[in-house]
Amino acid sequence: EIVMTQSPATVSVSPGERATLSCRASQSVSSNLAWYQQKPGQAPRLLIYGASTRATGIPARFSASGSGTEFTLTISSLQSEDFAVYYCQHYGNWPPYSFGQGTKLQIK
């Protein structure tokens, strides 16, 4: 089973600044990597798939990169609505499809 590890667990950033979140896979997942955003009391929402492609309706301030085992999600110029928990997930090949433990992005 592929293990996904996110860092840091919590990051504090001021509105208007940039946030960078990391995700590492225990073995290569190629570009089969997704990022989800979960706000309190809400279901997760797909942000990024294919390691770097924004899902429909996701603002351009969200960008992502990486392949193989190392991935990054960057949110430039943070807005108040961006403070949430972010999860990475691999979806290549057959299951199990594991998620990272999440990174909480909080206001500094």
Next chain:
Amino acid sequence: EVQLVQSGAEVKKPGESLKISCMGSGYSFTNYWIAWVRQMPGKGLEWMGMLYPDDSDTRYSPSFQGQVTISADKSISTAYLQWSSLKASDTAMYYCARGGIGDRRGLFDPWGPGTLVTVSS
């Protein structure tokens, strides 16, 4: 609009059985995998398993194999997650999510709003 509608919150006692549902609309229900994801209070997301409604092909996470049953009734575009004997540790929010097609079967979008299951004596 693609939408997943889940059944309402449940409060059960240990040992009781339960079946929660997830109805898909706005797309061809039989042609997309449906996954179930658990989120325990204050914790992260755990993939439980998924089912392909057209032929009921079902895959489970090793962590949940034998603990739950995933099924579907394609005639009413509804997937189910059921327990035969609940434990207090089953207390969690349960989300269903639509998987993608082909190699993207494990890519989940959209998600249902979740069903909160509380198991307490």
